[in-house]
Amino acid sequence: MTPTSKRRTPLAPYVILTPAIVLFVLFLALPIGYTVYLAMRRTQVSGLGLGAGARREVFVGFDNFAAALADGELWAGWLRVLGYGALVLVVMLGLALLFALLLDSARVRLSRFSRISIFLPYAVPGVAASLMWGFLYLPSLSPIRAILDVDLLGASTITYSMANVAVWGGTGFNMLVLYTTLRAIPRDYYEAARLDGASELQIALRVKIPILAPAIILTTVFSIIATIQVFTEPTTLRPFTNTISSTWSPLMKVYRDAFVTGDLYSAAATSIVIAAISLVLSFGFLRVVRDRAFGEG
Amino acid sequence: MRATRLGAVLAAALTATLTIGGCGSSEPTGGSEAAATSPAAPQGPVKLTYWTWAPNMDKIVAVWNKDHPDIQITVSKQAGGDDAAAKFLTAAKAGNPPDLVQAEYQHLPSFIAADAVADLKAETAAIKGEFGEGIWGLVTLGTEAVYAVPQDSGPMMLFYRQDLFDKHGLQVPKTWQEYGEAARTLRKKDPKAYLGTFSSKDPGAFTGLAQQAGAQWWSISGESWKVNVADEPTKKVADFWGGLVKEGAIDDTPFFTPEWNKALNDGKLLTWPSAVWAPGVLSSNAPKAKGKWAVAPLPQWNAGENFSGFWGGSSVAVSAKTPNKAAAAQFATWINTDPKALDLLVKEAAIYPAAAKAQAALGAAPDYFANQPDFWQQAATVSAGARGFTFGPNVGVTYNAFKDGFDKALQDGTSFSDAVQAMHEATVADMRKSGFTLAS
Structure with a gap:
């Protein structure tokens, strides 16, 4: 090799990587860095706080993080989201799995139509879906109330009502992921199972679900992340009821701090705490499941 | 983010x-x-x-x-x-x-x-x-x-359904006490209708009513802020509405919601203590009731007074x-x-x-209030008696605490003056945290 080509070879990967690195730095690393910077600062007002120079930004280290971690309302929010999330995860993924298996079984008619109609709600934006369900829940407008005499926006029912919106909107997507994986399984597996005398139910439980495991794990991780970030449903439903506070979910608290009460710094610190918890939960789940499902270390 | x-x-x-x-x-x-x-x-x-x-x-x-x-x-x-x-x-x-x-x-x-x-x-x-x-x-x-x-x-006035007041033989309330009585009477005459509603989503309206009662949430004295959101007038207003809601004399549907619109259109809500801009809202949210609403000064805390507050x-x-x-x-x-x-x-x-x-x-009254030719004269009279107060530097915090506090009070059936106290504490805590000088 000539010296020039020697010098050129190590350059090429960087040139090719440049766009990705630039985009990563501009739209991910820098904003995260700025958030961390904001999270360590605070406005310090002197006197009346009016007029120029009465307000300056000071460095406060980890004070905002400490305040976020010590905030009882934030943890109460986590608890509420945990209850809501458990409900959504189990019902939504359970339904998605059931629908995927049903659609995949040979006997189903109108499979194309059912598939699209189950998937369709996913195409409805979260805000629109929440508003639509909100109107359905409102006592004097609700057709549901004509049949069922329950306050769907009451303190004891609001979690279910919100979970219902999420399940309605999310089942289709998860079903599609699972269904696509199912279609990719070679049909001979089922044939072999049938020759061995397995029923359709046994095939589903013993063959399909184990093969689906990675896809189920994937959809679970996505759903955990989406649940932790729940914001649209409670925020949209909030004007309809007095059971949802401005800090119902952790992300709502971030929004309130940043844009309602004007404390960007606390909001930045809280959002970093949320991101950390969200990472721990998703990777923690992955780790536990991997160890169990695949016996990997 | x-x-x-x-x-x-x-x-x-x-x-x-x-x-x-x-x-x-x-x-x-x-x-x-x-x-x-x-x-x-x-x-x-x-x-x-x-x-x-x-x-x-x-x-x-x-x-x-x-x-x-x-x-x-x-x-x-x-x-x-x-x-x-x-x-x-x-x-x-x-x-x-x-x-x-x-x-x-x-x-x-x-x-x-x-x-x-x-x-x-x-x-x-x-x-x-x-x-x-x-x-x-x-x-x-x-x-x-x-x-x-x-x-x-936005001086506040009392908007009411003249036709339904006549139908039920109700007098336009001159004091808040009369307003409460009228609310109870109406519940007996038409159990499906309410005289009014308390909105836990509209701190602006509550602020105006507190101003009418003489509240002074913030003021500047020298180089420091004086904060007293939970002052006596405010607590009086809060407890008045809290009592009416608790006994079921008035409703707790928030303003500007689909439910509220429906109640207005169906004639199930007979009054709205609102501001001078209300005709615009009523004409778009309750188009069916055009010509049926009338306006009067807000009920007073003491007979013979002539106070109002500002909403917006x-x-x-x-x-x-x-x-x-x-x-x-x-x-x-x-x-x-x-x-x-x-x-x-x-x-x-x-x-x-x-x-x-x-x-x-x-000159001419708003179209929706064509039945009330003296609309603007009324407004001018009310405006003359309207009193406001200096707003503080963190109204966002106070208003947010209003929504959360009154939502909770309505949901748990707790006292409205506790919610006012929570508003005060949230406001003071936020100002202290930022470093504002507060007069004790």
């Missing part, structure tokens, strides 16, 4: 559906354009951006633009309310605010505290006399500076960062004091002007 984008989408969606004045609309970004023109050597006309949500403001600005080829204003329509205030503060922090902004009186102190609006003392010296002292105090906070030019005001009202402020402060101040002055502009504000934007001479010149 994810929340930011969602919030913007939401704000737009919410205003579009729960229409407050019927003016939720998308907005083009502005501000940067004007900031780009060099302050030293302006070439061609000065270009200014103006954030507002008053209806038809573009038409009024077009008149200005025609008369002032050297100062061209572009209107950027905003969603209004608390979201608009948050947006302006964020834009100011990010360094690209509009040159002119519509500022609700309760949000102006937050703008001032964030150093986002300019002091217009010199530019407004000549027009001070055009405004009443109470209104002027709202843009000076009782200091030497002038932070905005008052545009409109806004001013036009000039951004601290604008390179064209003089031009912006000239426009802010024109739109709020020039007879031609005031005439347009009343006709096109349907606002109740803050300028005294314009209030006196109001």
